[in-house]
Amino acid sequence: xxxxxxxxxxxxxxxxxxxxxxxxxxxxxxxxxxxxxxxxxxxxxxxxxxxxxxxxxxxxxxxxxxxxxxxxxxxxxxxxxxxxxxxxxxxxxxxxxxxxxxxxxxxxxxxxxxxxxxxxxxxxxxxxxxxxxxxxxxxxxxxxxxxxxxxxxxxxxxxxxxxxxxxxxxxxxxxxxxxxxxxxxxxxxxxxxxxxxxxxxxxxxxxxxxxxxxxxxxxxxxxxxxxxxxxxxxxxxxxxxxxxxxxxxxxxxxxxxxxxxxxxxxxxxxxxxxxxxxxxxxxxxxxxxxxxxxxxxxxxxxxxxxxxxxxxxxx
Numbered sequence: 001x002x003x004x005x006x007x008x009x010x011x012x013x014x015x016x017x018x019x020x021x022x023x024x025x026x027x028x029x030x031x032x033x034x035x036x037x038x039x040x041x042x043x044x045x046x047x048x049x050x051x052x053x054x055x056x057x058x059x060x061x062x063x064x065x066x067x068x069x070x071x072x073x074x075x076x077x078x079x080x081x082x083x084x085x086x087x088x089x090x091x092x093x094x095x096x097x098x099x100x101x102x103x104x105x106x107x108x109x110x111x112x113x114x115x116x117x118x119x120x121x122x123x124x125x126x127x128x129x130x131x132x133x134x135x136x137x138x139x140x141x142x143x144x145x146x147x148x149x150x151x152x153x154x155x156x157x158x159x160x161x162x163x164x165x166x167x168x169x170x171x172x173x174x175x176x177x178x179x180x181x182x183x184x185x186x187x188x189x190x191x192x193x194x195x196x197x198x199x200x201x202x203x204x205x206x207x208x209x210x211x212x213x214x215x216x217x218x219x220x221x222x223x224x225x226x227x228x229x230x231x232x233x234x235x236x237x238x239x240x241x242x243x244x245x246x247x248x249x250x251x252x253x254x255x256x257x258x259x260x261x262x263x264x265x266x267x268x269x270x271x272x273x274x275x276x277x278x279x280x281x282x283x284x285x286x287x288x289x290x291x292x293x294x295x296x297x298x299x300x301x302x303x304x305x306x307x308x309x310x311x312x313x314x315x
Contacts, residue, residue: 013251014263020244021264022106022271026279027237028094029101029109034229038098039218041237043211045094046087049238050204056242057201066195070202079192086185086199087206089178090245094237095211096171104164105280107272107290109172111152114265114297116176118148121260124184140303141259147300148265151293183260186245187252200246204238269294 028045032038057063073079101109122145182203190199219225252260273290 012263013247014260015267017244017247017251017260018264018267018269019271020240020267022110022268022275024094024237024240024244025097025101025106025109025272026275027234027240028097029106031229031234031237032098033102034231034234035098035225037215037218037222037225038100039095039211040215040225041098042091042095043208043215044235045098045237045241046091046204046207046211047238048235049241050201050208052239052242053197053200053204057197060197062195063197063201066193066198067201069193069195070198073193079189083185083189083192084202085206086182086189087203087208088210089175089182089185090203090241091207091210091214092178093175093182094207094241095214096175097237100168100171104168105272105276107269107276107293108164108169110268110272111293112169112172113176113179114148114268115152116173116178117180118145118176118265118300120177120180121145121183124180144300144303147303148297151265151269151295151297151300154289154293154296157289183248183252186248190250196246196250200242203245204242265297265300266294269297 024045028038028041031044032041035041057067070079074084097109122141125141186199186203189202190196193199248260248264269290273287273294276290277287
């Protein structure tokens with residue numbers, strides 16, 4: 001039976017996407033704190049990812065073939081312009097990581113991110129934005145999404161949330177909705193050019209362009225940041241992004257946008273809990289609340305993604 005009907009195996013592949021997203025958020029947030037400039041941190045992250053993916057596309061025969069098909073499709077206008085804009089949503093996400101994660105922690109950033117990604121994925125599947133086309137909004141999928149949002153509500157019960165600027169809670173919500181759209185858009189581009197690597201190149205090229213312009217404008221207003229930090233791990237956000245964006249563009253056609261988002265929530269929340277427990281941020285929620293939120297969200301994934309069908313006995 002096809003994975004599109006029974007997406008359980010593909011959902012397992014979505015879990016590492018969420019884990020990598022959490023790690024990238026911590027890396028980019030730490031880089032933004034070191035630089036004192038979250039926008040520049042996002043530009044560095046996307047720029048390094050662009051270098052990595054261009055090298056891969058140049059070295060691998062499949063990558064070169066995919067880029068040729070992409071260029072031909074753009075020239076022939078068989079690829080709509082909006083399919084080339086997935087990187088804009090990614091640029092906003094990494095910039096928001098650099099601006100907020102060092103203060104609120106990975107888990108609390110995930111709270112807003114999951115809320116936006118879950119509701120965004122549900123709506124985008126309903127209107128056929130993903131490569132799987134229109135995915136029915138069944139009762140099971142709605143319940144799964146509501147459980148994921150309930151996990152978000154649990155994370156907001158801690159006392160540390162009160163002193164956080166409102167924008168730090170709103171920005172991750174917007175970023176999550178943007179990533180749901182990004183995953184669907186990149187998946188459709190991947191199908192159109194038959195190359196996940198070419199779709200990843202487009203994503204990083206667009207995001208880098210947006211963030212470089214934003215960093216230049218921001219630098220002209222507030223001044224240049226201090227010297228670049230020397231720790232090599234602070235520059236791994238881009239390569240990490242290459243891996244999970246590539247995986248997303250492949251997996252989303254088998255799961256739909258919502259189920260991909262819910263599957264990645266498992267890895268995102270559990271990894272966020274571990275990171276904040278080992279490396280706490282000032283406004284990170286208490287570990288017991290974060291664990292409870294992860295458990296509720298995982299229950300939502302099970303309800304939304306696992307096919308609960310009655311087996312008829314054969315006589």
